[in-house]
Amino acid sequence: MKKYCNEIFFQLEEKLNELSFEVDDSIYLSEIAIKMILGCLAELKKFILEREFKSDEEEIYFFKHLKPQMVSKLIYYNTIFKIETKRPFGGEKTLRKYLNKELEKLKRFFDNNLEFYKYYRTNSTYLDHKYFVRGKHDIKLSLDTFYFEADHSFSTSHDYKVAKILANDMIQVYLEDQLSISNQKKYDNDSLKWTGSKTALTELIYALYANGVFNNGNADIKVIAKVFESMFNIDLGDFYHIFMELKFRKINRTKFIDSLRDALIRKMDEQDGQ
Incomplete structure (x- = not known):
């Protein structure tokens, strides 16, 4: 299972890297990337639903480490698409205000999920059986409304939240890079x-x-x-x-x-x- 998933991730990463060097337009790049990732996710879902996990440990590993890698890419490119399509016209001051508001959204997500951030970032495992095993959700563990609408055959209560954390790290880099350009705080050439x-x-x-x-x-x-x-x-x-x-x-x-x-x-x- 792990080998199969890693092969899919590697192939996707190679395609996304090639795409990033061939396409300069962030909006168009995001559109193509989203289609690629959705295709890979469909393939991954088909593979998982056609087999049984050998143990809870294998299921936890998939939903805690493997699936979030791919979903984080989907969240990232979808967010970049939204950011770029809503990018305001106007001077640098307007743009900086807009980009800083997007950074504030990341901060709010961090503040609202601080306990889970601590759990995930410290590689804790004592709640993995509730967070990353299907059908074992606990309403008391700060569930997102998204979970209740998700396909529970391919989702646990917190695998999406891990993907969101990984995506936010990438989005923060993107926004800070855009701010750096806007603020012209680059090194003297x-x-x-x-x-x-x-x-x-x-x-x-x-x-x-x-x-x-x-x-x-x-x-x-x-x-x-x-x-x-x-x-x-x-x-x-x-x-x-x-x-x-x-x-x-x-x-x-x-x-x-x-x-x-x-x-x-x-x-x-x-x-x-x-």
């Missing part, structure tokens, strides 16, 4: 310029992305790339294509990362010898 190769920077960005060092591993690769482009005054162009070339290198796929390690060790050795 003349202060630091990337003088290495685009391939080297791409390797570094993907290494940081793969290691999950931004936003608890929930930052979108395209957002990370944009920040680096802005920070170092460089246009990476077809970022995903460069990564694919790295993937298919026959010798030393991590050439730049290895050179960083060697350079740092040399620097340490030099200072030790002083």
Whole structure:
């Protein structure tokens, strides 16, 4: 079950990454992404309903960790679609006010679900049998109205809430990036310029992305790339294509990362010898 789900998620992630580098319009991108994710969710639902979970532990793992990964993408792109279609015309002040209101919505969700945030973020498990097993909901555990209208054969009382938490992390990154552009609080383009190769920077960005060092591993690769482009005054162009070339290198796929390690060790050795 886990292997099958991970394969679907990997394929979806690959398609979404390709799409993000081919389409610049956020509204159009979101429309296509939503259709992709809905298709994958339908496939996933069919797979789950045609089999039985081997144990409560397997069911909990699916609804706590696997399904929310995909649903969070759906929530994210649907929210971006709404944000962009309602983006106000006017000056930067109007836009900043609008974006800050969207951030406030995320804050309200956090405040209203603080206890569950604590439970989920601390990897607690003592209520998993009520949160993530179908048909075991407890009305006293702050259920969303959404749950009562959901398909209970493919939903538990809190799997959507986990997806919402993951999505909100990504939405926050998106909104803060838009605010940064609006406020023009980018690094001075003349202060630091990337003088290495685009391939080297791409390797570094993907290494940081793969290691999950931004936003608890929930930052979108395209957002990370944009920040680096802005920070170092460089246009990476077809970022995903460069990564694919790295993937298919026959010798030393991590050439730049290895050179960083060697350079740092040399620097340490030099200072030790002083």
